[in-house]
Amino acid sequence: MPQRRLRLGMVGGGQGAFIGAVHRIAARLDDRFEVVAGALSSDPQRAQASAAEAGIARSYADWREMARAEAARDDGIDAVAIVTPNHLHAPVATAFLEAGIHVVCDKPLAISLAEGEALAKLAREKGKLFALTHTYSGYPLVRHARELVERGELGEIRVVQVEYAQDWLAEPVETGGANKQAGWRTDxxxxxxxxxxxxxxxxxxxxxxxxxxxxxxxxxxxxHTFVPGRRIDDHVQAMLRYANGARGMLWASQVASGAENGLRLRVYGTKAGLAFDQEQPNELWFTPLGGLSERLTRGRVKSVLAAHATRVPSGHPEGYLEAFAQLYKDAALQIEALDEGRALPAESLLLTTVDDGVAGLRFIDAVLASSAADGQWREIEGA
Amino acid sequence: MPQRRLRLGMVGGGQGAFIGAVHRIAARLDDRFEVVAGALSSDPQRAQASAAEAGIARSYADWREMARAEAARDDGIDAVAIVTPNHLHAPVATAFLEAGIHVVCDKPLAISLAEGEALAKLAREKGKLFALTHTYSGYPLVRHARELVERGELGEIRVVQVEYAQDWLAEPVETGGANKQAGWRTDxxxxxxxxxxxxxxxxxxxxxxxxxxxxxxxxxxxxHTFVPGRRIDDHVQAMLRYANGARGMLWASQVASGAENGLRLRVYGTKAGLAFDQEQPNELWFTPLGGLSERLTRGRVKSVLAAHATRVPSGHPEGYLEAFAQLYKDAALQIEALDEGRALPAESLLLTTVDDGVAGLRFIDAVLASSAADGQWREIEGA
Amino acid sequence: MPQRRLRLGMVGGGQGAFIGAVHRIAARLDDRFEVVAGALSSDPQRAQASAAEAGIARSYADWREMARAEAARDDGIDAVAIVTPNHLHAPVATAFLEAGIHVVCDKPLAISLAEGEALAKLAREKGKLFALTHTYSGYPLVRHARELVERGELGEIRVVQVEYAQDWLAEPVETGGANKQAGWRTDxxxxxxxxxxxxxxxxxxxxxxxxxxxxxxxxxxxxHTFVPGRRIDDHVQAMLRYANGARGMLWASQVASGAENGLRLRVYGTKAGLAFDQEQPNELWFTPLGGLSERLTRGRVKSVLAAHATRVPSGHPEGYLEAFAQLYKDAALQIEALDEGRALPAESLLLTTVDDGVAGLRFIDAVLASSAADGQWREIEGA
Amino acid sequence: MPQRRLRLGMVGGGQGAFIGAVHRIAARLDDRFEVVAGALSSDPQRAQASAAEAGIARSYADWREMARAEAARDDGIDAVAIVTPNHLHAPVATAFLEAGIHVVCDKPLAISLAEGEALAKLAREKGKLFALTHTYSGYPLVRHARELVERGELGEIRVVQVEYAQDWLAEPVETGGANKQAGWRTDxxxxxxxxxxxxxxxxxxxxxxxxxxxxxxxxxxxxHTFVPGRRIDDHVQAMLRYANGARGMLWASQVASGAENGLRLRVYGTKAGLAFDQEQPNELWFTPLGGLSERLTRGRVKSVLAAHATRVPSGHPEGYLEAFAQLYKDAALQIEALDEGRALPAESLLLTTVDDGVAGLRFIDAVLASSAADGQWREIEGA
Known part of the structure; x- marks a missing residue:
């Protein structure tokens, strides 16, 4: 059955932004979306120029106006991608949800837990999709890792080690205005x-x-903030306790000299352990207790979940853009089901949701509170 | 400046084919092409169904008809992607070139050197693009490797070791008809x-x-043919001599149990060596004589060529589809230039050409001849 | 100049022990020691049999007797290797120091800080060597890493990530008596x-x-103790603060399913980062801020320290036994110097000392105290 | 049962040599040999100084004299290690075999096939051990790889890819006399x-x-000889045919810039493939046809052969010296058996023999002949 291309709008992502172009490639890759409208910048002229450059038909100077106008059109957008700095996620998403338009939004969901919870409530009330682009859960082998855990292949989980190391903020690159990314992310x-x-x-x-x-x-x-003059943290370390007794550590740093985009996860259960490194996303390591490591590859692992999230045969590497595209592919499936009043397709259910975003905000709150209290253990609400 | 999407047609690539879908994603990824017409199968019904499924507006039952009809339309295709089995490359490409339509064609160029040379001549006469999809030269780090050699960083080349190992034909999977890929590739x-x-x-x-x-x-x-009953070689080994005195070995096998898509190149010069493995395409290894290896990464290597062929920052892996997309991106640049009578843009010049295809056919001829003569050394014509 | 073989005694390390045989190989490898006496077991018959099997000339049923007797002989041992369970380290070491015999001792130094401090004091008073076998600091590339830090190649240190993961105690293997190692280590x-x-x-x-x-x-x-019934911790996680503002994490686990002997260190400074994995001890990774990783290899790194600790050319891997042997080689140099009243040779100064052992006991104390206080931050005495 | 240390003599291996010291460490490592006599240099003074430095009791100015004298002593050497340049292997080995002394000899066995065959004959006649130190077959995982093949885990072998790449002779380092190793190896x-x-x-x-x-x-x-003025080959490439129809390639180069000691083997059978890299000798890769790679590690692989050849637990890396020591350990077992008229112990039978050396000389002869005949295929005698 031929599938209709969904119409996508975009807020943010004008010239000089990184993630806007990524969203556009990701949305296009599996041919389920066409970007037809945008408010790509708060500067009207820049918005217009950015839209023209990206081949986007309708450019708006203002996202409120865009929400209204698109909702009113017969051929208005089905969904909006929100790729603004964080402080606008909630207001923009609210406007589009109110206008009855599905939302795909960058993380973190919002800049406060209250904002995030309100968004989650609104999305539920409106019956609209609210997808949060936690890209890395779009990797086939991340999905397969989840399946291994679910199937009990690791046994009871005992230890979680997760880390995300970068080095691009190791110096005060936010000063001077040249690095737009660094500018807003440290403000x-x-x-x-x-x-x-x-x-x-x-x-x-x-x-x-x-x-x-x-x-x-x-x-x-x-x-911790390492870089003198920086107004925000550039390093976080945490110890974790889980309800089942598991223990864990989380480390994230943007001053880890030499690190590119080092998101790594290791999970150890009573029966086996696994390890994933997003810089090598076509492989996943699985090692039984006392045993030998198996290198699970994207194309050879037996996994319905992984197969749904892959496009090319074994040995032909996929990467970050494909993982991102997977979120859009899943979003398209869910949008169609929601619009037609069908249950969400089973194969789409790993798409990260507004609730994942709320969980992320609860994590942020707990870290802020524990850090302020010199590392006192803090319960994570709702977990 | 906003860029027009070029109109692409496709011959071959219907349901059950692998490479047709890859071409469509690759053409779409950088938003320079839209697939608007196709003769996706020699079976008219299958062609129609395949086109509908792929969202292709105009479906033809016959590629000759398609060439004629598209050439006649004001909004006819700018280029055709030929993704048929090898024996059709030449006739299809000839038809479209004759119709004044640019060609993007799978490798190998043709099934004989004569065919290939005729195609090269025709493409030159018609002044049309003839791009050959040697995907792996679309990888940023392959292009950077070339630049390293050109800049003399390796010194004089002494040794070339190249190999391509797969295992998908280790058993007689071509029998029975279930494996369409294996079927035509061994016929x-x-x-x-x-x-x-x-x-x-x-x-x-x-x-x-x-x-x-x-x-x-x-x-x-x-x-050599390892699999009993197979009608064609499934293994090749060769020793190489270069004009400058360099020596080399080439190995390709489709019966190498365990190998997925193991294309690997190592080059050693008087000053340094390099190594590339297409299953890890975001890294390239460079080691000076007597020295330490440096892991060059896609996002951090200083290279205009690599930068032109990359979309996301360092640490965000790109893969096979992005390499393939690069060929289409370069093709778009060249098509525009040819159509406007401009010189081909410098950044597009690494696109593999019909002449590369002819060189490949000369290599094939030399291997066939040497193998038939019990390994006697054979000159490679034109090299 | 020919070098005299030093005479070594051993306490502990009888049949069924692992580390005794390792010490004997390590002591022998560089031909600086010969094991001539031992009290290899508290069971006299087993002691005798173990000594015979190991080709040790003089076997004692009791280590106190051995200290006395060897001190009295003209050809008595120069040094003793203590490879008993932890609780005997201090009493045995005390006896041999009192007898004027140099000591090489397994870690941890003792079972309490008080014991350890007393040993350090005694060793100083007696002017005897007290080497602690922190094997991993015998690796050439660990020494080179230290040199890189000292030379300022990393800039100011900001982040330390260290971990040691094993899985051999993931199940209650200490029960039943079959696993002697597990037995005493969890008692x-x-x-x-x-x-x-x-x-x-x-x-x-x-x-x-x-x-x-x-x-x-x-x-x-x-x-934390994961394994039911276990009487001692099998997992530790900690966050670290350094005087210069650096932050760090330390994780050690003996229940990390699949892990063999995963001791890994990463250090990030303002200028560069480095990474070492003891399971791949012939390589060390060095990456400048924003730059490319260099794979430093044991044989090719320019380093006086590494050269002193290596025996075979580049590309010929050394391992754990060679690192261990290095400690004995350094110990021999220091014993000769001490016996002759010379300053300790510069190239031997990386040998781990009784003070390193005291530092380890302070670390243990701080972890025990912080853990007992629900993770409250604890100062580390003397650090 | 306590084991007697065997008495070892050494010919060659004086100051400035590399392999002599390696032999001495290897012989000592498992405590089965003690080096008691030597003719370490053809220069008597250097021989004397080298012996003194190495702590060798009896130094001879001449190996003929040494063979005679040691054979005459009650406490004469049990075996001799021959670590001279190649041209002396045969005469020295002959002298010691004639004197009834077991031989451990460096490879290649001799400088001509005739010499080698004569040695093999003599060794058989004398009933003495003739061990050839092909070090790499002492690695536990190389022995395990052999076992996997023997057990049929790979199925019928189809493809063999073996290579040995170094770069230390990429420049004319043999000139000038400073590099003794390069000097004799290129003469x-x-x-x-x-x-x-x-x-x-x-x-x-x-x-x-x-x-x-x-x-x-x-x-x-x-x-091929790449380096101008060099009198001997520094590069060899070959294609191989096996009796069972298997095909293979062999590449060895001493001018491969950046390579340290890159001996790598890959074997592909109808059921699975394996890969070994001597620079990472604690791991072996095994991949079934169409399946996932398993990383077999030295300490965890279930293998009697590997266990016999290993000293420390999993995760504690062993290296080149341990592999070398394994040959001496096996040699000790065989010498004892031969001296006592017992059958050679089963666990010692992987020790490389004089017949392996003869096979190597046949390989050399075939390569020399084929290369001289412009690559004509040559049968390998006796294979």
Whole structure:
């Protein structure tokens, strides 16, 4: 059956942004979306130029206006991708949900837990998709790792080690204005109260939760800012306790000299352990207790979940854009089901949701609180 | 400046084919092409169903008809992607070139050197693009490797070691009809006289030539068929001699149990060596004589060529589809230039050409001849 | 100049022990020691049989007697290797120091800080060598890593990540008596109050301290026992704070399913980062901020320290026994110097000392205290 | 049962030599040998000084004299280690065999096939051990690889890929006299007619034969000398044919810039493939047809052969010296059995023999002949 291309709008992602172009490639890759409208910048002229350059038909100077206008059109957008700095996630998402438009939104969900919970409530009320782009859960082998845990191949989980190391903020690159990315991500007014914590700490947290199916019950954490003059944390370390007795550690740093995009997860259960490194996403390591490591590869692992999330045969590497595209592919399946009043397709259910976003905000809150209390253990609400 | 999407047609690539879908994703990824017409199967009903499923507007039952009809339309296709079995490459490409339509064609170029040379001549006469999809030369780090050689960082090249190992034909999977890929690739009537040699040996040969900037002057080769009943080679080994005195070895096998898609190149010069493995395409190893290895990564290597061929920051892996997309991106740049009578843009010049295809056919001929002569050294014409 | 073989005695290390045989190989490897006397077991018959099997000339039923007798002989031992369970380290070492015999002792130094401090004092008073076998600091590339830090190649240290993961105690293998190693290592009466913490946590701590030249000023830690019925910790996690503002994490586990002997260190400074994995001890990774990784190899790194600790050319791997032998080689150099009243040779100064052992005991104490106080940050005495 | 240390003599291996010291460590490591006599240099003064430095009791100025004198002593040597340049292997071995002394000899066995065959005959007649130190077959995982092949885990062998790449002779380091190793190894009068071929090509050949249990029936080869002025080959490439239809390639180079000691073997059968890299000797890769790779580690693989050849637990790396020691350990077992008229112990039977050396000389002869005949396929005598 031929599938209709869904119409996608975009807020944010104008010239100089990184993630806007990534969203556009990801949305296009599996041919389920066409970007037809955008408010790509708060500067109207830049918005117009950015849209033209990206081949986007309808450019708006204002996202409120865009929500209204698109909702009113017969051929208006089906969904909006929100790729703004963090502080706008909630207001923009609210406007589009109110206008009856599905939402695909960058993480972190919002800049406060209250905002996030309100969004989750609104999305439920409106019956609209709210997908959060935790890209790394789109990797086939991350999904397979989750399946291994679910099937009990690891036994009872005992230890979780997750980390996300980068080095691009090891120096005060946010000063001077040349590095737009660094600028907003280290500005609490735009990024919210969590710097490294919100930017990549939440990815690490979500990856561990996604694979293990567990979130920690409590944590002891310490935020730190290494770069003089920086207004926000650039390093976070935490110890974790899970309800089943498991223990864990989480480390995220943007000053780890030499690290590119080092998101790594290791999980150890009573029967086996596994390890994943997003810089080598076509392999997953599985090792039984006392045994030998098996290198599970994307194309050879027997997995319905992994197969749904892969496009090319074994030995032909897929990467970050394909993982991102997977989120859009799953979103398309869910949008169609929601629009037609059908149950969400089983194969789409690993798409990260607004609730994952709320969980991330609870994690942020707990880290902020524990760090402020010199590492006192804090319960994580709802976990 | 906003860029027009080029209109692409496709011949071959219907349901059950692998490479057709890959071409469509690759063409779409950088938003420079839209697939609008196709003759996806020689079976008209299957062609129609395949086109509908792929969201292709105009479906033709016959590629000759398609060439004629598209040439006649104001909004006819700018280029055609030929993804048929090998024996049709030449006739299809000829038809579209004659119709004044640019060509993007799978390798090997043709099933005989004569066919290939005629195509090269025709493409030159018509002034049309003839791009050959040697995907692996689309990898940023393969292009960077070439640049390292060109800049003299390796010194004078002494040794070339290239190999391409797979295992998917280790058993007689071509029997029974279930495996369509195996079926035509082991049938000399469809694949031509070279099996493994044409299918992956040419990739290995082209990769070595692309990076070193040299093709061997002579070779001594042996083809072999391991699987009983197979009508074509599934294994090739060759020794190489280059004009500058360099020596080399080439190995390609489709019966190498355990191998997925193991295309690997190592080049050693008087000053340094390098190594690339397409299953880990985000890294390239460079080691000076007597020195320590440096792991060059896609996002961190200083390289205009690599930068032109990459989309996401360091540490965010790209893969096979992005390499393939790069060929289409370069093709778009060249098509625009050709259509506008401009010189081909410098950044597009690494696109593999019909002449690379002819070189591949000369290699095939030399291997067939040497193998038939019990490994006698054979000169490679034109090299 | 021909070098005299030193005479070595051994306490502990009888049949069924692992580390006794390792010490004997290590002592012999560089031909600086000959094992001539031993009290290999507290069971006199087993002691005798073990000595005979190991080709040790003089066997004692009791180590007190051995200290006395050897001190009285003209050809008595120069040094004793103590390879007993932890609780005997201090009494045995005391007896031999009192007898004027140099000591090489397994880690942890003792089962209490008081014991350890007394030993350190005694060793100083007696002017005898007290070498502690923190094997991993015998690796050439660990020594080179230390040199890189000392030379300022990493800049100011910001982040330390160290871990030691094993899986051999993931099940209650200490029950039943078959596994002698597991038996004493999980028995607080023999191992002391620290299980995994003392057994491998101290190795991790020492490795980080050895390479960075810094010990943490404070830590927040949690001990845990996963295996039901076990009388001692089998898992430790800790966060670290250093005097210069650096942060760190330490993880040690003996229940990490699939892990063999995973001691790994990563250090990040303002200028570069490095990584070492003792399971791949012939390589060390060095990556500048924003730059590319260099794979430093044992045989090719320019390093006086590494050269002193290596025996075979580049590409010929050395391993654990060679690292261990290095400690004995350094010990021989120091024993000769001490006996002759010379200054300790510069190239021997990386040998781990009784003070390193005391530092390890302080670390153990701080972890025990912090863990007992629900992770409250504890200062580390003397650091 | 306590084991007597065997008395070992050494010919060659004086100051400035590399391999003599390696032999002495290897012989000592497992405590089965003590070096008590030597003719370490043809220069009597250097011989004396070298022996003194190495702590060797009896120094001879001449190896003929040494053979006579040691044979005459009650406490004369049990075995001699021959570590001279190649041209002396045969005369020295002959002298000691004639004197009734067991022989451990460096490879290649001799500088001509005739010499080698005579030695093999003599060793058989004398009933003495003649062990050839093909070190790499002492690695536990090389022995395990052989066992996997023998047990049929790979199925019928189809493809063998073996290579040995170094870079230490990439420049004319043999000139000037400073590099003693390079000097004799590139001098046909001392090294014999085969340079790289004899020095490392034979190692590659032997490793492939040892693991697969097959030697090629025929080969087509090309020797090459890259470095101007060099009197001997520094590069060899060959194609192989086996009696069972298998095919293979062998490459050895001493000019491969950046390579340290890259001896690698891959074997592919109808059921699975395996890969070994001597620079990572604690792991062996096994991959079934169409399946996932398993990383077999030295300490965890279930293998009687590997266990016999290992000293420390899993995760504690062993290296080159331990592999070398294994040959001496096996030699000790065989010497004792021969001296006592017992059958050779089963666990010692993987020790490389004089017949392996003869096979290596046949390989050398075939390569020399094929290369001289422009790569014509040559049968390998006796294979």
């Amino acid at each position: 609490p007014a735009l990024a919210g109260p969590a710097g490294c914590l919100g930017d990549i700490g939440t990815h690490a947290y979500q990856l561990a939760a996604f694979v293990t199916g567990m979130t920690p019950r409590a944590l002891s954490a310490e935020l | 000399p009537a469809l694949a031509g006289p070279a099996g493994c040699l044409g299918d992956i040996g040419t990739h290995a040969y082209q990769l070595a030539a692309f990076v070193t900037g040299m093709t061997p002057r002579a070779l001594s080769a042996e083809l | 607080p009466a023999l191992a002391g109050p620290a299980g995994c913490l003392g057994d491998i946590g101290t190795h991790a701590y020492q490795l980080a301290a050895f390479v960075t030249g810094m010990t943490p000023r404070a830590l927040s830690a949690e001990l | 046909p009068a001392l090294a014999g007619p085969a340079g790289c071929l004899g020095d490392i090509g034979t190692h590659a050949y032997q490793l492939a034969a040892f693991v697969t249990g097959m030697t090629p029936r025929a080969l087509s080869a090309e020797l």
